[in-house]
Every structure is written in C-alpha cells, then in structure tokens.
Amino acid sequence: MFSVKAVCLVEAIHLATGCPRLAGRLIHPAVCHVHHWTKRDIDPRWSSWTGPNSTGEAGVSAHQTKVMAKQEQPGLLIVEIGGVCGVLEGHVELLKKHFHLITMKEFLKKKERLSEKIKSVLIYECRPVIDRELLQSLPHLKVIANSGVGVDHLDLKLISSFGVKVTNTPHAVSDSTADIGMALMLASARRLVEGCQIAVSPQTEHFAADWLGDEVTGATLGIIGMGSIGYKVAKRAKAFEMKILYHNRNQRKEEEEQAVGARYCEKMEDLLQQSDFVILVVNLTPQTHKLIGKRELELMKPTATLINISRGAVVDHDALVEALQNGIIKAAALDVTYPEPLPRDHPLLKLKNIIITPHIGTATVQATRMMTEEAVANIQAVLNGLPIPSEVIPQ
Amino acid sequence: RSRLGTSGGSSQGVSGMEKQELPYDYVEFLKKHFNLITMKEFLENKNSLSEKIKAIYILPNLKVIATSGAGVDHLDLKPISSFGVKVANSPFAVCTATADLGLALMLAFARRLVEGCQIADSPNTEHFAADWLGDEVTGASLDIIGMGSIGYMVDKRAKAFEMKILCHNRIQRKEEEKQAVGAIYCKKIEDLLQQSDFMMLVVKLKPQTDKLFGKKELELMKPTATLINISRVVDQGALVEALQNGVIKAAALDVTYPEPLPRHHPLLKLKNIIVTLHIGCSSTNSHCLMMKNMVESILAALNGLSIPNEVIPQSDLHLAKL
Numbered sequence: 001m002f003s004v005k006a007v008c009l010v011e012a013i014h015l016a017t018g019c020p021r022l023a024g025r026l027i028h029p030a031v032c033h034v035h036h037w038t039k040r041d042i043d044p045r046w047s048s049w050t051g052p053n054s055t056g057e058a059g060v061s062a063h064q065t066k067v068m069a070k071q072e073q074p075g076l077l078i079v080e081i082g083g084v085c086g087v088l089e090g091h092v093e094l095l096k097k098h099f100h101l102i103t104m105k106e107f108l109k110k111k112e113r114l115s116e117k118i119k120s121v122l123i124y125e126c127r128p129v130i131d132r133e134l135l136q137s138l139p140h141l142k143v144i145a146n147s148g149v150g151v152d153h154l155d156l157k158l159i160s161s162f163g164v165k166v167t168n169t170p171h172a173v174s175d176s177t178a179d180i181g182m183a184l185m186l187a188s189a190r191r192l193v194e195g196c197q198i199a200v201s202p203q204t205e206h207f208a209a210d211w212l213g214d215e216v217t218g219a220t221l222g223i224i225g226m227g228s229i230g231y232k233v234a235k236r237a238k239a240f241e242m243k244i245l246y247h248n249r250n251q252r253k254e255e256e257e258q259a260v261g262a263r264y265c266e267k268m269e270d271l272l273q274q275s276d277f278v279i280l281v282v283n284l285t286p287q288t289h290k291l292i293g294k295r296e297l298e299l300m301k302p303t304a305t306l307i308n309i310s311r312g313a314v315v316d317h318d319a320l321v322e323a324l325q326n327g328i329i330k331a332a333a334l335d336v337t338y339p340e341p342l343p344r345d346h347p348l349l350k351l352k353n354i355i356i357t358p359h360i361g362t363a364t365v366q367a368t369r370m371m372t373e374e375a376v377a378n379i380q381a382v383l384n385g386l387p388i389p390s391e392v393i394p395q
Numbered sequence: 396r397s398r399l400g401t402s403g404g405s406s407q408g409v410s411g412m413e414k415q416e417l418p419y420d421y422v423e424f425l426k427k428h429f430n431l432i433t434m435k436e437f438l439e440n441k442n443s444l445s446e447k448i449k450a451i452y453i454l455p456n457l458k459v460i461a462t463s464g465a466g467v468d469h470l471d472l473k474p475i476s477s478f479g480v481k482v483a484n485s486p487f488a489v490c491t492a493t494a495d496l497g498l499a500l501m502l503a504f505a506r507r508l509v510e511g512c513q514i515a516d517s518p519n520t521e522h523f524a525a526d527w528l529g530d531e532v533t534g535a536s537l538d539i540i541g542m543g544s545i546g547y548m549v550d551k552r553a554k555a556f557e558m559k560i561l562c563h564n565r566i567q568r569k570e571e572e573k574q575a576v577g578a579i580y581c582k583k584i585e586d587l588l589q590q591s592d593f594m595m596l597v598v599k600l601k602p603q604t605d606k607l608f609g610k611k612e613l614e615l616m617k618p619t620a621t622l623i624n625i626s627r628v629v630d631q632g633a634l635v636e637a638l639q640n641g642v643i644k645a646a647a648l649d650v651t652y653p654e655p656l657p658r659h660h661p662l663l664k665l666k667n668i669i670v671t672l673h674i675g676c677s678s679t680n681s682h683c684l685m686m687k688n689m690v691e692s693i694l695a696a697l698n699g700l701s702i703p704n705e706v707i708p709q710s711d712l713h714l715a716k717l
Binding site: 082083084085086088089124125175176178179180182183184186187189190191192193195196198199200202204205206207211212213214215216217218235236238239240241340341342344349355356357358359360363364365366367368 | 492498500502507511520532555556557654656
C-alpha cells in the first residue's frame with residue numbers, strides 16, 4: 001500500500017516537473033525500485049535537471065508544457081527577478097517553462113487584470129510579504145510555495161483561512177545546511193577566520209607556537225533538533241569520531257541512532273552539561289523561541305561553543321552577549337541572527353569570540369537550484385490536484 | 396636526569412623557528428624528566444669553548460633529537476645519523492588535527508566562510524544579497540594526493556559528506572584498507588587531476604616530492620577546482636601564476652614557504668586564496684599528544700630501547716631491518 005502511494009507520488013512529481021532527479025531525492029530509495037521506469041528516471045548520473053519525459057509515458061510531459069501558450073500557463077507571483085532578494089536570474093527559464101511569471105511591480109500596475117491569473121506565489125528570501133491585503137487581492141490563489149524550509153515568516157493560520165496551501169522545500173536544503181553547520185564548528189574550533197587575518201596581516205612577523213585551537217575529532221557534539229538536517233549533521237560528525245548526543249521532541253528509532261552513534265538526551269539540560277559543541281537545528285515555533293537563554297547558557301561548559309544554523313530568535317541574543325563577555329561559554333558561531341543583518345552597533349559584532357556568517361546555510365548554486373525545483377514541484381502538484389510533496393500544515 | 400636542549404627564547408635556532416618559544420604549559424612537564432637548558436644559556440657558555448667546534452661536537456653525548464609534528468624536512472637526516480644520533484618525530488599525534496583542518500579549509504573555501512564573516516561584520520552591510528552563492532561540498536569530487544595516515548583520515552571524513560573520492564599514493568594500500576575507504580585509487584596523478592572539484596595535498600616533503608605540485612599539475616586541474624595544501628609540496632611561483640590567470644579557481648594553504656610569507660608576497664594580494672598560519676596540528680590535544688610522544692621517544696633512546704616513531708634516513712633502511 002505504502003509503495004503504491006510512493007509510486008503515485010513519484011509519478012506526480014515527475015509528470016509535473018519533468019525533473020527525474022528531484023523525484024528521486026524526495027522519495028526514500030527503499031521504495032524507488034518498485035516501478036521499473038521510476039528507477040531508470042531517478043538515475044543520479046543524469047545531469048539534466050529539467051529534461052523532457054523520455055519514457056513516452058502518458059501524462060503532462062515537459063515537452064507538452066513547453067509548447068503551452070503563455071496565456072494558458074498558471075500565473076506565478078514573485079517579488080522581482082535578480083537584485084537583492086529577487087528570484088535568481090538563472091532560474092527564470094525554469095520557472096517560465098511552467099508558469100506565467102508576474103513580478104510584484106507588474107501586479108501592482110495591473111492589479112485587476114493580473115489578479116485573475118495568479119494561482120501561485122513563490123517566496124524567495126521571505127519576499128513577497130504575505131498579508132491579508134495581498135490574500136484578498138488574489139481570489140484564485142491556490143498555493144504559496146516557500147523557497148527554503150523555515151516558514152516562521154508566514155502567518156499559516158491566516159493563509160489557511162483563505163483556503164490557500166503552503167509548501168516548503170525541506171529536501172533541497174538539508175545537505176547544504178548540515179555542511180554549513182560543520183563548516184562553522186570546524187572554523188570556530190580551529191580559529192580559522194582569526195588565523196587567516198593573522199596570516200595576511202601586514203604586522204605579522206612570525207607565527208606564535210602557543211596559538212592553539214580546539215580539536216573537533218573526539219569531542220562531544222550535542223544536537224538540539226534531530227530532524228533531517230540534524231541527522232545529516234550527526235552523520236558527518238560521526239566521521240570525525242565525535243561523541244554525539246541529541247535532544248528532540250521525539251526519540252529516533254534505535255537503528256537510526258546506531259547508524260550515527262547518537263545517544264538520546266530526554267532532558268536538554270543533560271545535553272548542555274556534557275557537550276563541547278552545541279548545535280541548534282530546530283524550527284522556529286512559539287515553543288522554540290528563545291529556547292537558549294541565560295539558564296541554558298549557564299548549564300553549558302565554560303569551554304563549549306554554541307553553533308546556530310536554525311533561526312536567530314531561537315537564541316536570546318542579550319543573554320548570549322553576556323555569556324560570551326563573561327566567559328560563561330567559550331565561543332559562538334552563528335549563521336542566523338535576529339534581525340538579519342544585525343544593526344551595525346550590535347554588541348555581538350564587537351566580540352572577539354564569535355563568528356557570524358550572513359545566513360548562507362543554503363547559499364550554494366546547487367541548493368538554490370534544487371529549492372526552486374522543489375517549489376515548482378509543490379506548486380504543480382497543488383494545481384493539478386495531485387499529492388503534495390511538502391505541504392506545511394498549521395498546528 | 397638528562398639534559399634537554401630546546402630552542403627557548405633566543406634569536407638563533409633551527410631555520411624557521413626564530414623567536415619561537417616553547418609553550419609555557421609544557422615546561423613543568425618537561426622538567427619532571429629533564430634538566431632544561433635554553434639555547435641562550437647554552438650559547439653563553441659556548442664562547443668559553445674552542446672556536447672550531449661545530450654544534451654537534453659540543454653535544455658529544457647527544458643521543459636523540461625529537462621533533463614535534465610529522466615533517467622532518469627541516470632536519471638534515473644523513474649527517475645527524477652519521478654522528479650516531481637518532482631522530483624521532485610525532486606523526487600520529489597530528490593526524491586527526493591535520494585531517495580536520497583539511498576539511499575545515501575545504502568547507503570554508505567552498506562556502507566562502509571568511510568572506511561571509513567579513514560581510515556580516517562590515518560597517519557597510521545593509522542587507523544580505525540573495526545571489527551571493529558558494530559551492531556545495533556534499534556530492535562534490537575530491538582528490539587526495541598522499542594516502543598516508545592523514546590522507547586516510549581525510550578520506551574517512553569526506554566520505555560522510557558523500558563526496559566522490561579519488562586518491563593517489565606512492566604505494567597502493569592493501570585491498571582490505573582500500574575497501575574500507577570510499578576512494579578510488581589512481582596510479583597516475585594526471586588521471587585524477589582532471590576530474591575533481593577539490594584537490595587535497597597530504598604528502599611528506601622530501602627531495603622526490605619537493606615542488607610535486609607545479610605548473611603542469613595545476614594546468615591539468617579543472618578551472619573550477621580548488622587546491623588545498625596541508626603539506627609542503629607546492630611550487631608557489633607556479634601557484635601564483637595559476638591563480639592570477641584563472642587556471643584554477645582558488646587555493647587554501649595552511650603551509651607556505653617561508654612561514655610567514657614576506658608581507659609583499661604576491662600570494663597575499665590574491666582574492667581567490669585563504670592562507671592560515673600552519674595550524675594543522677595547532678590544537679591543545681595534538682600538542683599534549685606530541686609532547687607525550689616526544690618524551691617517550693627520548694626516554695626510549697636514552698635507555699637503549701627501540702624508539703617509537705623513529706625516523707630513519709632512506710639509505711639506512713636496509714640496516715634498520717637487520
């Protein structure tokens with residue numbers, strides 16, 4: 001029964017997007033072998049991201065989609081193309097294959113006419129902002145597809161009250177976000193950024209022998225949030241022979257724990273007290289808002305490092321400043337802050353024992369491409385009444 | 396207790412070690428076993444001795460030289476051996492830390508971490524641009540040149556990032572070991588150079604490997620590839636040219652020659668490079684382990700026992716087997 005549903009899902013994604021690799025990415029490999037053409041099309045060696053449906057199977061093929069007249073294509077609202085927060089120019093062709101692209105600027109000029117056409121919205125870098133006014137002006141809107149996994153910037157209840165579905169892209173982001181978690185942990189432990197500055201500084205005459213960092217291999221890593229990204233972090237950390245503790249709403253299955261050598265800590269306090277590195281990999285929800293505050297930081301070892309790749313608001317920034325200034329914890333490495341960017345006079349920017357990166361968890365050529373493809377697959381599934389790969393349902 | 400000479404805080408010493416001081420934490424540890432003499436103290440007394448005497452003669456009872464880390468290219472092994480003095484290094488203490496740094500540099504480079512930190516900190520930053528992108532490490536291809544203990548550990552870590560790994564070594568490892576790693580062995584360096592996104596150099600510096608990586612090798616690499624050097628074998632002149640002309644995309648170097656580079660060196664002016672200060676084994680754990688290893692080697696030598704981590708000059712290998 002499960003395998004039949006999985007095949008239908010794979011078929012849905014493939015037919016909707018002509019993206020064989022994406023279909024394979026979204027479905028667990030254990031069920032991929034079920035259908036003979038499914039396996040062939042999910043061959044990861046295919047480099048073509050949006051190749052036509054070569055099996056000749058019936059259904060909406062990418063070829064047919066290509067010849068669809070522009071007017072027949074469903075309207076997709078985006079904030080802009082290019083620029084600071086617009087959809088990447090390199091992805092426009094992919095979007096135009098399936099949708100009639102309408103930017104916010106165009107929409108505001110011809111609201112009456114275009115509002116009839118818009119069936120979907122693609123959110124990139126939290127834009128466009130979805131408020132009641134916008135929802136009211138889009139009577140035919142069916143789906144808001146978010147590029148990225150976090151949807152804390154969306155009022156899910158409000159959107160749902162308009163009968164509009166919300167989707168995200170959990171599969172596209174997991175590898176690159178896990179990678180940035182490891183990159184931050186290694187860079188912080190080995191004082192890489194500081195080291196680079198010294199190596200190139202005009203004042204440097206010699207390298208001091210007593211300039212040391214901390215070893216990552218064999219250290220204890222505490223993962224708070226063991227979803228797909230957290231699990232991938234664990235998998236990478238295991239190769240560094242780290243002892244892995246994790247805290248999660250629910251304990252993972254025993255086989256999953258054993259595969260990465262992770263030990264469950266029912267109480268977050270136990271994890272905080274034992275870890276050399278604590279990494280935050282949770283969604284931002286009312287329950288996880290300021291999850292790490294003064295109390296939690298005081299529970300951590302004074303030699304520990306806090307790494308945040310979830311959302312800035314999961315950490316109480318004032319408490320963090322104090323903890324770093326007073327040696328309550330040793331260091332921090334943040335890919336996310338609240339707000340982004342921080343005001344230029346924020347105390348976090350003045351500290352020596354912190355590295356901050358500009359929210360680059362998914363900033364790779366490959367991940368951004370996959371995010372757009374995953375969003376397209378979600379939108380197509382909604383518009384064609386097929387099972388939706390990554391729908392976000394309000395609690 | 397035996398006397399142990401160190402380079403101390405004097406202005407003379409082994410090349411590349413000028414003005415370096417022994418980390419103070421270890422002094423207590425060493426004093427437990429030895430009577431410490433700094434270079435300065437030694438040199439003050441040297442003046443009272445014959446001007447003809449070379450350093451080695453002034454230490455007629457010298458039995459062993461223990462060096463921290465894996466590299467012994469700063470020691471002239473043959474003459475030392477001809478005086479009957481043994482040499483020991485501490486290669487295994489540095490393995491994990493050096494492998495970790497190799498991964499740290501690769502990740503930092505691919506994801507533009509150092510640049511990202513500068514943007515996040517800069518007083519001019521008003522927003523973060525959406526089209527500012529790096530390269531994915533997961534699933535990318537990595538070449539490892541030099542599959543000794545450090546190379547082996549790099550492979551183990553890179554495998555967890557689902558990287559496609561090719562490797563090259565002087566001697567092919569045993570079948571069981573080869574299967575334990577994910578890497579595909581390439582007999583010729585040229586075969587693996589053309590395929591990969593990242594190239595990591597993890598070989599020992601010796602006459603055969605000096606400038607192992609030069610113009611020819613750099614030109615064989617993909618123009619989108621990044622070179623990561625955690626050993627000592629790059630032809631720096633060829634590297635500058637390759638980076639300036641886009642022959643390769645970027646390089647991350649923990650090791651340069653000399654260290655530090657002269658402040659006007661062209662490598663420091665390039666944008667597509669990160670240089671770190673030879674911190675491959677600069678972790679507190681590694682240093683503790685290195686100290687322990689070195690003390691073990693010294694005590695073994697002084698007690699006429701077989702020396703762990705002894706370094707034998709190539710020509711004497713056949714004697715060692717007797």
